[in-house]
Amino acid sequence: MDREELLIYIVSDSIGETAEQVAKASVSQFLFDNYEIRRFPFINEKQQISEMIEEAKQQRSIIIFTMVVQELKDYLVEESSKANIPSIDIMSPIIQGLSDVLKSTPKREPGLIRKLDEKYFKKVEAIEFAVKYDDGKDPRGLKKADIVLIGISRTSKTPLSMYLAHKNIKVANVPLVPEVAPPKELFEIPSKKVIGLTTNPMKLIEIRQERLKALGLKSEANYASIERILEELEYADDIMKRLGCPVLDVSSKAVEESASIILEIFREIGYKLINGR
Incomplete structure (x- = not known):
């Protein structure tokens, strides 16, 4: 069984609690406990993403993120792909589905649920x-x-x-x-x-x-x-x-x-x- 440590990076333009809970629930489905979760909340600059990617590519990592600011989300996906780090966008499929049903455009404002x-x-x-x-x-x-x-x-x-x-x-x-x-x-x-x-x-x-x-x-x-x-x-x-x-x-x-x-x-x-x- 693979015992190499996995680093799970939680990235969010809010507090990142949603992504962390999803990550924990997902990893619990595997007979694997050699992992560490690192949360990067309140990301609002590309430089922060670059620094996180630089750290993540040094070890076996996966990025799970909840980003609603389109520019930052696109940058994260692009940079993680360049570094060969899998990245998973939790919110976009749901937001897009709701947008289609409601015939409405999302606000793209971080932290609304907390407010x-x-x-x-x-x-x-x-x-x-x-x-x-x-x-x-x-x-x-x-x-x-x-x-x-x-x-x-x-x-x-x-x-x-x-x-x-x-x-x-x-x-x-x-x-x-x-x-x-x-x-x-x-x-x-x-x-x-x-x-x-x-x-x-x-x-x-x-x-x-x-x-x-x-x-x-x-x-x-x-x-x-x-x-x-x-x-x-x-x-x-x-x-x-x-x-x-x-x-x-x-x-x-x-x-x-x-x-x-x-x-x-x-x-x-x-x-x-x-x-x-």
Whole structure:
């Protein structure tokens, strides 16, 4: 059995993780373990390829690559052929197949999958943040948030927090209740990152009555009375005036529309969201 060492060169204009995993999976199909994998990531110059080829031709080698920049890919294939080193292009057949089916031209931009992964994890982080700091659970989250929503019960604080989280924005929300003083942290953060949510009292009566029915409670409860709602709205209005924050009436707006307005408010006042666009 051939025991001469094989050097497997992984070459990529990104990190090269895909090519390395394919190489490992492929070599595992052989009763051969005398090999070494050398990864050459972030190749963006012909000189780097030349140096790699010079090293590879000194020993028994094979090059496995994922290159999307056409000029560099062509140069690698040409130089490896001159040096009699087998080279295997992993991505081109797949990209070409997709291009044929989609009737579209590939971007030819390195590292896009990594950028997509980063965006995904930022979204997950923002969603976890919204859950952790929902409904005033932990006021310490107010200083970490990109946006803080405040308002009385049933003013769409939680749905808006989750919707904005899917746009990679970290949102905390605080319920305003006359019997409970708002957390001191609310007055320690920039008022321009706070959005007050209000609503029409008659609309709120309907919403709260439906909520009570869903819970199997009587709709005449104080929670859905006009007196209680007006008291809560007045209290919330006082807090919002003290903060000097923008106020959004969500009475007849869908969550998507309210979220769009919130983002527009932030653009207008020039407040930079940590994870926003």
